[in-house]
Amino acid sequence: MHYTFKTIVMSDVHTAMALLISSFSKYAGKEGDPHTLSKAELKELLQNELGDLLGKASDKTAVDRIFKELDQNQDNSVDFSEFGKMVFCLTVMCHEYFTKK
Known part of the structure; x- marks a missing residue:
């Protein structure tokens, strides 16, 4: 399911x-629930969308660890809120790096 936004x-x-929202939706639901990411969907998203930034997104152990950290409610999936927290943390890290904090 892809969301479309008005042309404004x-x-x-x-x-x-x-x-x-569009990026999350692009990967969520390929294996079931369109509102969550399975571990395989998260791995694909990490590799395709954040591969340069994360580097080890293809490493199964790294993906397992990231998935476990993100799945705060331990429902064996990553919802948009959990995904958003990861994006925000990565954004903060990049901001600190580029502003030399």
Whole structure:
């Protein structure tokens, strides 16, 4: 299921939000629930969308660890809220790196 957004002029933050929703939806539900990521779906998302940033997204142990960390409610899936926390943490780390904090 892909979300479509009205063709309107959006701010950069609106665009970023729309892209995050669209990216999550692109991978969620390939194996079932369209509102969550399975471990395989998360691995595909990490490899395709964040491979350069994460580097070890193809390493099964790394993916297992990331999945376990993200799955806060331990329902064996990653919902959008859990995914959003990961994106925010990565964004903070990148901001600190680029601003040399």
